[in-house]
Amino acid sequence: MKLTKTLMATSALTVAAGVALAGAHMSSDMVLVSWGGAYQSSQDRAYVQPYLAMNEGVTATWDESSAEAVAKLRAMNEAGNVTWDVVDVVAADAIRLCDEGLAMEIDVDEMLAAAPDGTPASEDFGDLLVSECYIPQIVYSTTFGYRTDLVGDTPPTTVCAVFDTETYPGKRALEKRPINNMEWALYCDGVAKADIYDVLETTEGQERALAKLDTIKDDVIWWSAGADTPQLLADGEIVMGSTYNGRLFSVIEEQKQPVAMLWDMQVFDLDGWIIPTGLSEERLARALDFVKFATDTQRLADQAKYISYGPARLSSAPLVGKHADLGIEMAQHMPTDPKNAANTLLYNYEFWADYRDDIDAKFQAWLAQ
Template sequence: MRTTLILSTALAGFGFAAAAQEVNVVSWGGAYEKSQVEAYNKPFAEKTGIKVNMIAADNPATPLKTQVEANNITGDVFDIEVSDAIRLCDEGALVEIDPADLPPAPDGTPAVEDFIDGALQDCAVANIFWGTVIAFDTTKFEGEAPSTAADFFDLEKFPGQRGLPKTPKRTLYLALIADGVPADEIYDALESEEGVNRAFDKLDTIKDSVVWWEAGAQPVQLLADGEVTMATGYNGRFFDAMVAEGKPFEIIWDGQYMDLDMFAIPKGSPNPEAAMEYLKFATSTEQLAEQAKYIAYGPARKSSAALVGLYQDGETEMGPHMPTNPEYLETAVMDDPEFWADHDAELTERFNSWLAGS
């Protein structure tokens, strides 16, 4: 039986005391999970007395959907992508969140003005901007090193296996970028049969040299094991491998795919009050900036930017490693959740047929 939350003036900032209370947070594991544990979970537990249980998933939206469909909700807060947040909110599966309930910036700026555009949805609040980028093993190339999305597809000049995610969302755009389509025209291209054909034609040029991955830790491991010479993956994972583990990797920012991760609370969660207090705490200015000590993902609040400094090693400046670095935004493709809500099913079906060789 859940312990009843008790109102307490001693915790006025949170609205309640939480003896023996807990909250179950479902996230992506790996270096990203570590950053959340250090920046959100530990200080939240210390301040409120609420225990935070971290649960890893390859994609937290998958168990969220399963739990909703089974009417058996065991998670309280899920870290999911924007398109999933919009879709599940439209289906009535998520708790609506009033921006007025979120903490303001330190200077009093309301949350609705402080969060970056797109970071607040009806049923979800963003915590980070992140990028899918290309990384390569510097020991595998003598002389000129790859530096563009087009180089990823140039097997003659830069030989070796390639690592790609087993999804159309983060492969079709890259093929088009490499084939010369400007970043701001990617979705226009993908809305046409000609553009989709063009993307698959480009993928055909490396299909026999691709190792497909499905979990965020895999591209880093593929590079480390020498199974591939270049791979696309999450910029924070590559950063962790490069800086924390000393791997000889380098990131190519050309044509990065930018997305937001968001916290959402399912209707029927076991600990709804604790879940909402966790969400508000974790998306405050200070905690979002604190996460940047541990991983190279950009905070979703404008007021957090000035607080981002050094990595936990006390030496590495985080700014140049952030996907939101202005230099990297010139050729970045921003996720369009509305596009994927409309086209995900058909493009996934075609992608799977292409993979199967039909």
């Protein structure tokens, strides 16, 4: 089965590369899948609109279903009707989709642009190429924002403030999934950062994390869309909450709300593209042409003009400048800035690819109790 899958993937690569290079019979429309909000807007401005301007007659439609990408692609594949062309997913989901044969393997140096100095794409992306099917775009983090007017005279400096309802009374917002929440719970229950995933592998460790989360369960508003926490913070309905650092940048710098960042134990992660298997040659050629453009050095640097996520290419970093609308320097707002990255947690992609379904089931059962 594995050999068959490999041969099929190799064949698909050969056909795809040939079609893309020939530039023949590309589809005139694309369905792009992302997350909505500030992030999707940054993608649209940085590379979708420039791409469409360079390719007259081509149209692109956005679908905001990335949070459900794995389940929906499974269903599409089973039905033999894949309607998405390029899909933005986090790394752990990309690994799962690749393992299940739902995302095509990418010959990085053949299909993606080299850096301006000729450095191959494989070297330019380096260690961020965590799956053979994945093209990373940005490094982002999930971290906390808090209302500066609701925390008294001692603003929180540690992630464990989330579990301190005595010092910081009020509602908190946490994502309605185990990822990140389980890690923070163990860390704040005394587990050393280096040991978190070893502990979380065990049934006892999973129960320990849920027990810690139990201590604040009645104070939590659970979110499923990245826009939820910024809105709850803006409305003063929560004292603090987790979300993506780019969402918090928007509410702080663009909306000028009384909100500040809590960078401690921010969880680094990647966002990037996969191309679904099962596309026609015309749609596959268009998808590959778009992805090559959208992930080149300049395009990834351009995205940082609109959102505070670090570009995934080494060659893009020196090109990061000022915000396109606000005129402020963006480097200091990146999760990778040394001041912001003093205490970070590196997301374990392989762990969650292996354990996601099992821990998800336990987490949802715990939520329902």
